[in-house]
Amino acid sequence: MNKIDNAIQLVEDGNIEQGLELLEQLQNSSTNDELYVIAQHYFKWGFVEKSKEIVQQLLYIYPDEGELYVLLAEIMIDMDEEEEAISLLDQIAEDDPAYIEALVLQADLFQMQGLVEVSEQKLLRAKEMSDHDQIIDFALAELYSSNGEFYKSIPYYMEILQESEQIAGVLVSARLAESLSATGKFEEALPYFEAAISKQEDSHTLFGFGVTAYQAEYYSKAIEVFSKLKDLDPDYTSLYFYLAEAYEKEGLLDESLQVLQQGIQVDSLNKELHFKAAMISLKCGHRDRVEQYLREAVGIDPGYVEATLQLSNFLLNEERYDDVVECLEAVMGYGEFDEQFEWDLAYSKNKLEQFSDALNHYRRAYTFFKESPEFLEEFGYFLLEDGKKTEAIDVFKKLLVINPSKYEIEELLEDLA
CATH class of the missing domain: 1.25.40.10 (Tetratricopeptide repeat domain)
Incomplete structure (x- = not known):
């Protein structure tokens, strides 16, 4: 083991201060290849400024080396300088061995910025230039699934799964199962979920x-x-x-x-x-x-209208009309509303002999339930009992238009004529 490897090992074994001190000493006497290794490890450990300094020094010597641009771009991303990272990656020539890696990294950056179509173009270009690279297939699958285009992700996950159960620390069967489920292919997804949980x-x-x-x-x-x-x-x-x-x-x-x-x-x-x-x-x-x-x-x-309606209905069945009024008026005091509230309040206040209030609620409810035979019949009888014969007749006539089979209402109208 050479001195640089020894220093790296010291850091990774927990002897951080000793290892870093040794690396610092070795930098002045290291070859450019060794400096690159040191820069990579500085970046891996989170010492981005140290890594950046070495990479910039190497770029001065090797201004066309794409691998250095990629590493520096990764450093800039870590420093929240995404635009600078994109600019660096744009400088890598298409014939550079690092160009495909640069495309994938650019795709990540554009996705982070919400430019999904640009990200997709970069990945498709990388796939076109690469020779069956599963990382690119995985990146495309992840891009599509994160954007809700699960049907597009499925073929990529399936292709990867033919050769690898796991990629980038992710169980591919789990991802495929989620995408199939998201597209409504529930039965198809089940065996892939089984496979995933058998692993983890x-x-x-x-x-x-x-x-x-x-x-x-x-x-x-x-x-x-x-x-x-x-x-x-x-x-x-x-x-x-x-x-x-x-x-x-x-x-x-x-x-x-x-x-x-x-x-x-x-x-x-x-x-x-x-x-x-x-x-x-x-x-x-x-x-x-x-x-x-x-x-x-x-x-x-208090804005949970469905629960309020069920509570009101329950209390109505229990004939606890005071409680219905208390419940609904409290909820309406919070600014919540449902048309059924008006009908329930009308019915309850009628039962409580609060006829004036009941009439107001019935009239407001009529706006919403004027096509409901059940409501019209109830409202009509209320009006009749309240002495509003003319209005009751109009309501009963409307009821008969909707439901001509209500013969008892027809007979009632004849008696009222």
Whole structure:
């Protein structure tokens, strides 16, 4: 081992101060090739200024050496000087052995700047000039998948997978599975997810596998995968909703509710878990829990209209009209609105004999529900009971236009004539 190798080894073994001091001493007596090696290691260790100084010194001697431009460009990127890096890479001649590497690095830079088409052009040019370079294929696949063009990434991942299971530290089968799933090819994706987790069970891949199995309607498989993820990483909040839904699809409602309760313990502010727990509790007949979970969901997000509507409907079925009014008016006080709020308030205030308010709500609701036979019938009878015979007749006539089979309304109109 020569002195430079010995100094490098010292640094990498943890004797950093001793190794760096030795390298500093050796720089003045090193060959240009050795200086290049030192510069590479300085850059690798994060001493970018030291690396930059050596590379600039070498470029003064070798102004046409593309490899030096590439290394200096990498240094400039690390120093957040992307434009300078692009300028350096542009100076590399097409016949230089480093030109393809420069194209790939430029592609990364342009992608970072959001210039996806330019990045693609650079990579396609590099692929055209290279002889079956998997790194370029991988870069293209990653570019397309990161831009949401998963259908374009699939052939590249497949081609790479024929020869390599892993590239740049990434499991290709996992990437391919994600791209297939993203294009709706759920069943096709499953074996690639299987292959990926047989090599490495990471949370991200397991979650993608579980979601894909769920979307493919393989619910028992989804339960198996999500359960494995829960054991591996119980804080992976997103799994609980899907696992609960998979149990529900299999008719295992108690298990579904149990999973949701576990999820709420992990993430108490997840409104979707509270809402889902309410819906499953309703199916299980746990009516006391339904209200609890719905109120918690609305408490987390007063703008969660779907939960508010379900809570209002639940309270209406319980004939708790005061609670309906209190709930809806509180939510509307936050500036939230849904047309069903007006109908529910109208009905509740009518039941509470707050007729004037009920009329106002019915009239506002009419704007939204004037094509609903159920609403028109309810509104018409309210108007009739409130002494507004002419207006009631108009509403009942509109109802008959929409639903001529309502013979009892036709008879009522004859009596009112």
